Amino acid sequence: MKPKKIKDIIKTIRLYITITIFILIVIIIGISYKAEIEEEKLKLENELNNVVLEINIIIDNAIRLLNNVEIDDFESVYKFYDNIEYIYFVKDDGNISIYPQINIPTNFNPKEKKWYIEALENGTAITYSYSDVEKTIPVITISKHVNNGILGIDLKSNVIFDILLKYKKIDINNIYLVKENGEIIYSYDNNNYGKYSMENMGFLYIRKKVNKDIYLLYKYDIKHINNKYIKKGISVLIILSILYILLYNFTRKYIDKNFIIPIEKVENAMQNFNYNAKDKTIYLNNKCNIYEINSIVESFNVLTSTIIASSFNFKLATDEIKKMYNSLESINNMFINIISLITKIDEKDLSLEEYYKILLKNLIDTIPEAETGSISILENNNWIYVTAIGHDINKLKKIKIEVDSKFFKNYNGIKITTYKELFNINKNILDEYTYNLLKEGTKSFHKAMSYVNYSEKFSLLISIETNKDDFSENSINVFKAFNSISKIFFEKKLELDKIQDIYFKFAEKLASVAEGYDDITGKHIYRVGEISSFLAKKIGYGEKEVEKIKKFAPLHDIGKIYVPNKILNKEGKLTSEEWEEMKKHTIYAKKLLDNDNYFELALNIALYHHENFDGSGYPFGLKGDQIPIEAAIVKIVDIYDALRSKRSYKEEFTHELALKIITSGDDRVKPEHFNPKILEVFEKYNDEIRKIWDKINGGEIDGYKSS
Structure with a gap:
């Protein structure tokens, strides 16, 4: 990635800061908006609770009045209870007594009215009716079934309105008294009486229970509230944006003057340096009016003289460090491989062939000269190849090589031989056919480093080969370390196999006896x-x-x-x-x-x-x-x-x-x-x-x- 100039970096930082501040402002306004909405809703809830309480008192008083009123004493009740518009009694035969007295139309049948029917069915009913013949003034009607008829009270049309006027947060146009079935029994708008649907979009409905069958329903206009606070939020955002622009311009000028311009002066000064090959010095020929920048320039001139003088020595040291690093890395890999092989010694399910495949690969990876290699076992005078790298292991495994085990006694330990020397030895102990097969399966090499762990019944043979001139002293020592590990595993495996074989044969004999x-x-x-x-x-x-x-x-x-x-x-x-x-x-x-x-x-x-x-x-x-x-x-x-x-x-x-x-x-x-x-x-x-x-x-x- 191409490096950016300090001016561009500062611009990017300013952009990120601007975006971050804008997001924070929006989040703060949003949180504030939500908090204010909740606060306003809480205040509204409190006022609605008070309204419910007052309405409940009026309705309860009216019901208690119906429970205690004497039919022939309507006048004293009317004068005592201020909220009554009319009090009346309808006998079972349909005759009606009402106070204050009014002219009742001849076609008026009280038995067809809701307040009569519901009181007859339920005992007590709260519904709505009209206080005038033209049905222009709706009122809340509370009726009760008593002996020989229905007793009823019409509350004054303004009783609910007067309660609502006391509360500032409540919009009287959005409040209703409804029954459980959704029937409206009070609304400021006379046209809304009847059934009401709460599915109008854009409104939040607050519902409060007044008594057993009556609820207060408030239509909370969300759009109106949103518009109110969005306007408020936009105003705050504009004010904060103006303040930020003023602050941004001030900081931009300040940073340009005290940071960017001095840095650019130093940059230009360094780009205009001269190199004098004779005295091996580099110096800056531009100066600025800032003390710190001038101090940096002077220090740079002093330091570069020292750097040039030591650069040649540093190059030489770097070459040595590279050699040391490669050597340390090689040693580290060797230790990792050795530790890995040691940990696998106790794995009972690991076969001899599997273990020596791993060992040979690690050996060749660790010894830098090694290119090919093989591991074989001499068992009961039969020379058997276990694994090989670089040679044809399939051909080598098929060869039946019979060798007197005592022959390898003379080669116990580590030997370094050439290809020609090794095959001259093989020629002396093998028949011509076997010798040729062995030569076909073996890739030619210049020198081989081999190890023989000799015993009368089992002998282990490990060999690695190279086409380079010779193996280093370090490689020989590494080879010895790997051979020590291979010897431990070999001897432990033989001992474990002996023990398991003895135990298995004993168990097999017991099985034979049992069968x-x-x-x-x-x-x-x-x-x-x-x-x-x-x-x-x-x-x-x-x-x-x-x-x-x-x-x-x-x-x-x-x-x-x-x-x-x-x-x-x-x-x-x-x-x-x-x-x-x-x-x-x-x-x-x-x-x-x-x-x-x-x-x-x-x-x-x-x-x-x-x-x-x-x-x-x-x-x-x-x-x-x-x-x-x-x-x-x-x-x-x-x-x-x-x-x-x-x-x-x-x-x-x-x-x-x-x-x-x-x-x-x-x-x-x-x-x-x-x-x-x-x-x-x-x-x-x-x-x-x-x-x-x-x-x-x-x-x-x-x-x-x-x-």
Whole structure:
């Protein structure tokens, strides 16, 4: 982005300040407007409350008067109560008595009037009528049903008007007395009597309850209020804007005079400097009348002389700093890689190949000369490549290299050799065919730095190669550090594998003992392991998971070791108590396999392989996806093998019959017992499963040969 001049920056700041002040003014006016509206509304509410109170007193007094008046004493009541226009009584036969007396038209029928009808229906009624024959003067009428007729009072037409005149905030044109049903019984405008709608746009209605059936309704003109305060707000905005313009012009002149103009003078002075190559000085030849600016110019002249003198030394120092930075960055990356490798040593699920892939990549990334590399293992005189970078690992892994392990004893530690020297050594220990294959898979290089961690059974070989002249002393030390880490992991992995292998073989022996009562040949657990791993692979499990299932599926009935022999050996049908004990073999597996993450999958298989997909299994009655998938795989394989095997209580079934029972069901086995996805895969690959079973039963698969 192109730098802006100070004058343009000040203009932008002024613009932002102007916009901000304008927004603040609008917000303040808006807040003030809202506060004034609320205040005015509150005052209006107070006045309306007082009006309601006064009207309520008048109506209550009129109702009490009706409750106590004597029909033959209208004159004294009229004189006592100032607000009465007329007081009258209508008998049931329609005859009317009224005070003060007036001429009543011959066609006047009081029984047709609202005040009569509503009082007759409700006991007491408050409505409106007219005090003159021409119906020009509406009045509020309060009527009550008494014995033999209706007693009524017309309030004076000005009684409400006189109350409203006392309050300044109330507009008498906008106030109404209405009944619950919306009927207007008082309005300043005589034309508004009757029903009234509150849906007129632009008005806010304030409603106050006078008594049980009467409400005071005030029409609050929002547009009028808005216009009033908008005009007021515009006036305030104009005044504030004028004040701001005056202040703006004053500050602009002040800033220009005392800030912008001096800065521009300094800028012009610096642009007009001269450089004298002879004495290596830079100086400003412009001066201004501001003391501070002149001081800056003088200081600049002094400082630039020093800067020029030291600039050459600075350039040299910069080059050294760059070298140091690159070195520190390299060391930092090395430490990060080493820490990462150390933290991965305790990851039990990390295979030897996975770990050494990470190690080799970090090694090549850290050592600047390294371009290619490989890691291999010598096990029982077989030289096996684990991983490689830059070489053809697929070709190298296919090569079967047999070497006497003692040969590598002489190469224990770190050695640096050339390509030619290394392959001369290989030529002496390999046959010509293997030698040529090794050469094809290996990319040529100038020098190799290799490390051998020798032992009689297992030896680890690490090599990195370069086409540069040699490896630096620092690179050799880094290589040693990585080799130390690789040795720790290698030895720990071997020790852990030994322990796990011993424990697994012990568990496998226990499983064989547990199955021995039903399985005369001893091949049941191996068939279950092989077929379960086959199904797992077809379902989509990865190589590591397939290998785990193959290894741990044989332990599915290991809990039977805790079931009493008399139950396991019983030839007849088990009693209900014996069957309940037999079912506990799933839970007994926890005694051998629990509290060890290594056997977590084995425990899942042993604990849940008798659970049914429809929830009818044991020991917990799990259903659907609650059942671990590995247990669901072993379940179907276990049942298939049991159907095909000869037992003391049954003959062996053919593959076709066993498949039919699993897919169609019989009196004990139902298709609903199996995970539908696994059942589909089992049925799809049933012929391959038959072949695996037949091969193991005939002793044709490695590791399953009959003795």
